[in-house]
Amino acid sequence: IKIGYFKQMSDDLDENMRVIDYIKQTSNDLKTLEGNFSAKQMCERFLFDSNLQHAYISRLSGGEKRRLYLLNILMQAPNVLLFDEPTNDLDITTLAILEDYLDSFNGIVITVSHDRYFLDRICDGLFVFKNKQITYCNGGYSSYVNIDDKSSKTKSDGAFKYKEQKKLQKLNQIRLSSKEKQELESMESIILDLEQQVEILNEQMNEYQNDFKKLTELSNQRDNLTEQLEIKNERWLELLEKQEKSQN
Numbered sequence: 001i002k003i004g005y006f007k008q009m010s011d012d013l014d015e016n017m018r019v020i021d022y023i024k025q026t027s028n029d030l031k032t033l034e035g036n037f038s039a040k041q042m043c044e045r046f047l048f049d050s051n052l053q054h055a056y057i058s059r060l061s062g063g064e065k066r067r068l069y070l071l072n073i074l075m076q077a078p079n080v081l082l083f084d085e086p087t088n089d090l091d092i093t094t095l096a097i098l099e100d101y102l103d104s105f106n107g108i109v110i111t112v113s114h115d116r117y118f119l120d121r122i123c124d125g126l127f128v129f130k131n132k133q134i135t136y137c138n139g140g141y142s143s144y145v146n147i148d149d150k151s152s153k154t155k156s157d158g159a160f161k162y163k164e165q166k167k168l169q170k171l172n173q174i175r176l177s178s179k180e181k182q183e184l185e186s187m188e189s190i191i192l193d194l195e196q197q198v199e200i201l202n203e204q205m206n207e208y209q210n211d212f213k214k215l216t217e218l219s220n221q222r223d224n225l226t227e228q229l230e231i232k233n234e235r236w237l238e239l240l241e242k243q244e245k246s247q248n
Contacts, residue, residue, distance in 0.1 A: 004078030006070060008085050013065060015058035019048055022057060022068065026075045033104045039075065046071045046097055051234070059231070067094045079107035087115040116141040175246045176239065184239040191236060194229040198222055 014022065023039045030037045037045070043053050046067055052060075060068065066089050073081075081102075087095055099121050102109060113119055119126065120140035128135045128144055137144040176184065201222040208214040 002078045003080045004073040005082045013057050020053040063091050081109045083111035087118050187236045198225050
C-alpha cells in the first residue's frame with residue numbers, strides 16, 4: 001500500500017525551485033492505465049505549459065501552487081489516495097482535471113467532502129455521519145438522498161437548489177470582476193510601455209559597449225524590466241483566458 005495524502009493545507013513548497021525540477025525530483029515517469037507519462041507531459045496535463053514549467057515556484061499564484069502540490073502527490077504513484085476536503089481549495093479547472101485523472105486511477109480513493117457533486121462523480125459508496133451515527137450507502141450523494149425515506153423529497157429539493165447554487169458559484173468564479181476588467185483594459189498599454197523601455201535600453205547598451213560600468217547598470221535595468229514584462233504577459237494571458245471562459 002502506498003498512500004498519497006492531499007491535505008487541506010499544502011506542504012511548504014521549495015520556492016527557489018523551478019516547477020519542472022520540483023516534479024522531476026519526485027518522479028520523471030508515471031505509469032497509468034492510459035500509458036506512461038513523463039514529468040513534462042503531466043505538467044502540461046495539469047496546465048503548466050513550457051513557460052510555467054521553467055518558472056520558479058515563488059512566482060506561481062496560490063491556485064497554481066495548490067495544483068502543483070496535487071500533481072506532486074500523484075507523481076508519487078500512490079495506489080491509495082486520501083483527500084481532505086479537496087474541493088475547498090481547488091479551482092474549477094483543476095477539479096475537472098483531477099476528476100478526469102481519477103476516472104483512470106488504478107487504486108482506491110478515500111475522501112472527506114461536503115461537495116455533493118464531487119461525491120457523486122467519484123464515490124462508489126458513502127459513510128454518512130449524521131445524528132451521532134454512521135450509515136453506509138452504496139453510490140454517491142444522490143443515492144443517499146434517494147434512500148432517505150423520511151426526508152427524501154426535502155433532500156431532493158435541497159439537492160436541486162444546491163446544484164443551482166453550484167452552477168451560479170462556478171459562473172461567478174469564471175466571470176471577471178470589475179477590478180479585473182479595468183486591469184485587463186490597461187494591461188496592453190502597460191506591456192507596450194515596458195517593451196518600449198526594454199528597446200530603449202537595448203539601444204543604449206549598444207552605445208556603451210566600451211563602458212563596462214554603464215553597460216552593467218543598463219543590463220541590470222533591462223533584466224528588471226524583462227522580468228516585469230514576463231509577469232505582466234502571464235497575467236494578461238490569464239485574464240484573457242478567464243474572459244474567454246466567461247463569454248463561453
